[in-house]
Amino acid sequence: MSLFLLGLIRFLTGAQARWYGCPPKAEQRIYFANHQSHADLVMIWAALPEELRSITRPIAAKDYWTQTPFKQWITTAVFNAIYVDRVRGQRSGLPGESAAEQDPLEPLIEALNNGDSIILFPEGTRGNAEEPQPFKAGLYNLAQKFPGVVLVPAWINNVQRVMPKGEVVPVPILCSVTFGAPLQVEAGEERRAFLDRARAAVIALRDV
């Protein structure tokens, strides 16, 4: 199934990976990317080389990806995704709010503790605009908690053209995922400043 899906995605979109700022290396990483379509997750999964795909877990929105038994099955059995409750995740993602109440990042922290890499969409929701929306705090919090994990920005190109909202049949259009140079939280860097810098790093990859 995994191979069939991969073949299908390559046939339709090419799913080309472009490694610009870093090589595809098997170290623990957090990939963070722009988010325009539910297919983003599928795309970045397909763009990673085989050996990284097995150790990298994408984040999937619980409400969407558990809608039907098929979606649920494909996210758990094929993508090995981590479900995140979007409604709760958005609320506590607001800047300034304390992490005292139950942490929506819990499943991500667990995965990182297990040594897995994760794929994160820090905008929280899909955007329709040219540029991604401001990033939510989750990325900063995870970076603080796991200073050893490498943060890799990524730009996913064209996916929204393959299958716009509300359509069922995908159209073959070449898509690419560009991976950039790793980022770090600088000593004493503010949350907002870091998130804006991370966002800028993702946007910058659009034009390379």
Added chain:
Amino acid sequence: MGMNQFLRGLSATQQVGALFLIVFGLLAIVSVAMVVLSLRERGDDAAGEARRNELRYYNGLLRTSWLMVVVFWVGWASGERVATVLFGIVSFFALREFITLSPTRRGDHRSLVLAFFVVLPIQYALVVSAHFDLFTVFIPVYVFLAIPVVSALADDPQRFLERNAKLQWGIMVCVYGMSHVPALLLLRFPGYEGKTAFLVFFLVFVVQTCMIVQHLAGRKLAREPVAPHVSRSFNWQSWAIGVLVASFLGGLLAGITPFKPGQALAMAVIACVAGSMGHLVMKALKRDRGITNWGGEGKSVTGASGLLDRVDALCFSAPVFFHSVRWYFGL
């Protein structure tokens, strides 16, 4: 002369097989030469860099040639149906490249689905079933109307003409043009049964030769370009040299075609003119999009180019060649 006698004594199948053997052998020799060339030390200066770039360009060309010859060989060995399917896949990838670099809007989605999953398969099915009357008008007549209807139903009038023109063009070049290559396999010349693969070879050979000779001549002559904003290399002298050389070779190949030498020469001229002009038109499209080639954006950075860059001349020459042959020989 003895060689010629020997070749004439072979059956049609053996002759085609021998042709592939010769082509594979030539490609192997060129490939070995390229490897040797790439091993040679080059300076780090600008000249060395230019040489390396040139080498990369020819390597790309060589890779496509290998791919095309393998496609032809597999197609020939496994029959006309499989060959047609293979060309259908090439069409699909070429159209994918074309659409990727022609921005579409949400309202075009259904039309795109129609183009890729309905028009393309039907066109190639018409080739396989040799419905030539419908095959030649299906896209220019029926699809020409169907695509804008679907787009209009999507209720988005913004840049409507422009968006539809793009789509029509993509289908016309990548599907309609390309589908005429396997259609050649199904032409029935009296006394030429089982040898139509030679006709495809003839077309591809003269068109590709014309493009390569034109490229090399342009490099040597370094004349003023005719349309510098579209192509910095196109000029009439090197164009004429390309067409003449390729057509002359085409005339020499008359023995493997159903044509007499004069006819072969004329057909080669037609194919070369159509192909090289089509290539120029595609260059204008690329310039309009601000790109140098049709490959994925990642590839254009590394200097290699897309599939459509390699086959565009063929896409334009195949329909013209096909119709000329059918009309002249009354098939």
